[in-house]
Every structure is written in structure tokens, then in C-alpha cells.
Amino acid sequence: MKTVFVLGSLNMDLVMKTNVFPRPGETVHGEHFFTNPGGKGANQAVAVARQGVPVVMLGAVGQDAYGEVLTSHLHDLGVDTSHVQRVKGSSGVAVILLHHHENRILLQRGANDGLQMAPIQAYLQAQAKPGDYLLMQFEIPLAMVESMIPFAASLGLKIILNPAPAYAHFPKTLFASLDLLIPNEGEAANLCGLPPETTKPETSARLLYEHGVKNVVITLGEEGCLHYNGENTYFPAMKVRPVDTTAAGDAFVGALAAELAKDVPLVEAIQWANRVAAVTVTKMGAQDSIPTRQEVEDFFPY
Secondary structure, X not given: OOOEEEEOOOEEEEEEEEOOOOOOOOOOXXXXXXXXXXXXXXXXXXXXXXXXXOEEEEOEEEOOHHHHHHHHHXXXXXXXXXXXXXXXXXXXXXXXXXXXXXXXXXXXXXXXXXXXXXXXXXXXXXXXXXOOEEEEOOOOOHHHHHHHHHHHHHOOOEEEEOOOOOOOOOOHHHHHHOOEEOOEHHHHHHHHOOOOOOOOHHHHHHHHHHOOOOOEEEXXXXXXXXXXXXXXXXXXXXXXXXXXXXXHHHHHHHHHHHHHHOOOOHHHHHHHHHXXXXXXXOOOOOHHHOOOHHHHXXXXXX
């Protein structure tokens, strides 16, 4: 079994349920408020750990109370946090409005912008083995993501990129170093320099593949996902009653990386990740909603 190194964000989610999204200048009453450890990188690391795969979190938190909670919670869920950096200032925070199973998120990256690359590169050079996986997203400085791709490739690591939030100016010269790219529809179109509103995912997938990405998996929300590696393969989503979609995409990405680290074929890994994401949306929260392997097997018995 390979190790998954997750280079990404750690945030504290401040979540409020509401019956209506407020309009400009309007104040509305929320129904319920709670805090929950999150961040795309941390969420995906938890999803890897919950599938029983060794995972190391490479990220940064602030020297505040949130930073302590974020790291201790990850550790309790089985993630190696020994290389999470503590930097000056506040930890990252995401303010989430939850409305009828949909969410809107306002993100302040905080300590994620203070992440230092040199110690991460030194650690990977000393500890990572060829064939291990590096999983990244776009909630850390983009210059770091762009620099880490050729470095990780030089070490023989397999590179998975979840290009979220959307970023339109990612260098196309780096696509050929990616073993797996996992955007949603809008992110895929942005990477291609195309309008998200009118671009079909099949078009984006083909263009990304032609730019050198070895495998493209575009998530389609409740419609499932599309895999492209020269031809289209569709995977329908599992039908469940959703409660909170906050971490569904992260659960899918982390579970997919975990299965690949076990040398599971990509098609089977996608099918399993679909199940993990489906169970995730049946529960409230981010990291705490991501199921263990046993929970998924109990929910979807074969």
C-alpha cells in the first residue's frame, strides 16, 4: 500500500443553516450554527484515512485556538499531522451558509497563505517513495502548487490535482505531469479557458486530456461523474436523501486517492468514491460527515 501526501488547506468552518440566502443589505435569521474542522486539503486527508490508507497532511495553521483544534481533530481521525506548520496569524476560516442542502462559502485563507515550501520539499525528498501519491488543491498559494508538480514528478510521485476553487490561468505545460485531474464542470471549463455556463463536460475533458493529463474525472454533482482517458465513461451517482453537501466533493477525491494507493483499478476506485460521497451527504458537517469504509459497506451492502 502506498502513502498519500496531501498538500492543502486546513480551515475552521463556521456553518449556519438558513431558510433563505440574504439579499444585499438584508438581515435574516439563521436556524442553527455550528463550527466544524474543514479545509479542502484536510477534508480529503480525512477521507483517505477513513478508507484505511496512510496519509500525511502537509499544510499550515495559525497560532490560535482554531489551529490547535484543526490539528488535533485530524490526528484523532487517523491523519499524520507531524508536518503541519504553525505560522503567525489566524488559521484559515470558511463561513458557510447552508440552504436546503446547498451551500455558499466565503473563504479567508489565513495561515494557508503562510505555508513554507522548503521544509515540505525536504521532507518529501527524504520520506516519499516512488509510486506514492501527492494530492493537491487550490486553497493554498497557487505558485506553490505549480512549483510542487515538477518537483513531485522528479521524485516519481503520482500526482492528483483537484483544481478547486476554480482558477483559469493554470499553466497548461504542467498538465502532462498530472496522473489524475479531478475538477467539477465549472473548474474544468475554467482550466480550458472556456465559459463554464455553455461548455459541456465532455468538451472540457477531451481538451484537458489532449493537453497531456493522463486521466480526467469531472464530477457532475447529483449526476455522478465522467471519466475520460481517450473515451468517455459515465458513472451515475448513488441515490440518497441529501442533508448537507459540504464535503461531498472532498470525500470523493480523498476516497478515490485512497483506493488508487491500494492499487485498485481506476474504474473500481471511482465506483467506490461515488459510494463514499453519497454517504457523506446524508450527514451534517465536513470532516465528521465523511464515512469509514465499514460505514459505506453497511450503507451500500454488496
